[in-house]
Every structure is written in structure tokens, then in C-alpha cells.
Amino acid sequence: MKRDTQLSRAGRSHLGTRPVNAAIERASTVLAGSATELYNRPDGIPLYARFGMEAQNALKTALCEMQSADYCALTPSGLSAMSLATIACVKAGGHVLAADCLYGPTRMFLEDLLPSWGVEIEFFDPRAGAGIASQIRSNTQLVFCESPGSLTFEIQDVPAIANAARKVGAKVLVDDTWSAGLNANMLDLGADFAAQSLTKYAGGHSDVMMGAIVCRGENAKRLKLAEWRLGLCVSPDDAFLVSRGLRTLALRMDRSAASSLDLAERLAAHSEVSEILHPARPDHPDNEIYCRDFTAAAGVFGVQFRDWDIPRAERFLDALEIFGLGFSWGGYESLAVHCDPQLRRSFRDGRNGILIRLAIGLEDIEDLWADLKQAIAASA
16 A cells, blocks of 8 residues: 555554544453453453553554554653663663763763663764764664764765664664654664654654654564563553544645745855755765665754854744744644753764754745745844
């Protein structure tokens, strides 16, 4: 089936005389029909609601169908998805390589907690590609990518990285939030685990927080074990909302991506702008890899403003009338943040100027452009 048809049907195992959406079952205890069934439930009947009722299972099934995965774990947030996948792969005495462009809270989790567990953390240049082999050791257990990178939008060469990691048995985890598992398939590209924040595009309406990890084959065993031992679960109401968001995911992503590319083109011609960081643009240094690995873009990109300082960036943000000021993205509303206060990098990223991240929503593009122009002028 084509993409839009698949999204309409994904996770809907009952297409007969039933409601088209999965039921919201609020439960903790699931009663057994007999003493034998206490420990041997019939197929489809969970031992306990933490393992998932109908709404959660429908969402898991949909996400697996989208990415041809064998198993999906749902978590309370995108960050917890990244943490769970990491925990499933590491143990004391190991070594983790992480892309220097990882989402800030993910980086904090790795730096603050892994050393206390006896795991060494080291960062690599997001554009290392096959060159990452020089940093891989015999005890490397995990290579953690985020493609495109958070804030600075580097595309990682996942097939090359996976090939190098495989030689020592290391697993590859990719934060795949930008593509939402729709516009790229990181498992097909060689990743062992693809994780995303469902809070973003999948939820799509800025009213739910959730994360997901998908994997295939033997990797499902270690992910499921870590998931169960940590007791992570999500509510049926939240799972219902994300499943509903999937039905319009392609429409919303296509609209925000098209608007982002249009606005990026207009901003690139503005005298105050020194660089646009959008992987789908031909002038992006990683555009060739983007064109190879992604089928479409997202609506989030970076803008560097020439010779601006933090006070001017704040004046620009304060002058915006349609763009909201807030973290996250992927909802129906456009957002803007200045990135420099949260940027932490071990490798030089070649930037020159204050970096603003724009997340483009579903508003009329002319209204958004007028808002950006007046805010730039007002910030002078």
C-alpha cells in the first residue's frame, strides 16, 4: 500500500463490524478466567495492563507496520525512549559513541548517568561517516546517532556507521524524530533501534507526550526485557491521541515541509541571514545523503543571523506575533527559539552567527513570512 493508505489503516486489525478506532480501556488489573490463565493468558489478553491494552497495542502495531519492525516499545516521552534504548544496549565495562549533535537532554542522560554505571561515553563528529571506525573499540556497545542532528541539522551516514559498528558487534540507535518514521526508515538503513518522540509529528497537536522505539529480530528480546524491568508504560488515552495523529501525519508533514522550504528560500535571500540549516536544500552540506536516505523533509530548520547577539535574538523573538516561543515542535502551530544558550558541542560546527530554530506549522505561509519580516525589522 502507498504511504497515505497505510497510515489510514495501520494498527486497525479489526476492519469489520467494529468502531474504526481502538477502544480506550482504563485498567490496571486484568482478571483471569481461571487459575491456569493467571500465568497463561490466551493470545491477545495481557497479564497486566502495564503490558498494554487495546489502544496501546493498536499504536504499537501501527508503528511496526510503518517501519516493517517486529516490536515497538512505548514510553512516557521521547527522552525516556532514548534512555530505554540505551539501557537495553549497555552494561558495565562498555563504551558508547554518541553523535555530537544529540538532543541536549539525551546528552545529559549519557554524560551524567552512564559513567556511574561503569560505561564510558565518547562523542563523534556527526559527519564522520565511515571515519567513525577510528573511534570504535572492541568494547564499544552502542553508537547513538540523531539524524538530522538536534539544532544544527547534520545528517549522519547511518549505513556507513552501522557497517563499522557491526564489525565489533555494537548496536546502532538512531533518534529518528525528524522523519517521524515516515520519511525515512532507519532500520532499513542499518540501525538496530529507531526511536522517536511521538510528542512531535505523530501526536501533532501539542497535547500529548510519548516516545517509541522500534526494532527487529533478536533486538526485540533485549528491548522488551529492559522495558518490562523498568516498568515503563503509557496511558490508553495518550495512545489513542497518538494513533489519531497518525491518520493525518503525512498531510501535516507535507504541508509543514513545503512551507519550511518556501520560507527557507525567502530567508536565505534576506540581508540579515548568513546561512540556512535545512537538509532538504541543495546548499546543505549533507544534502546528498539526505536525498539518498529520506523520501521527504520535515518543517523544522535553523536560521543563522549575521552578526546578531543574544539581545537582538531576544528582541526578534519578542516581536513575533504568530510564531510562538516554546520548545518542542511538530504541532499545528509555528514555534521559534534561539539555540545558542543550549548548544553544547565538542566538535566545531562551522556556524557563524546567532542560531534561531523555526518549526513551521499549518498557518498560511504569507502570514508567517510577514511575521518573520516584521520581527527582523523590529529587532534592529
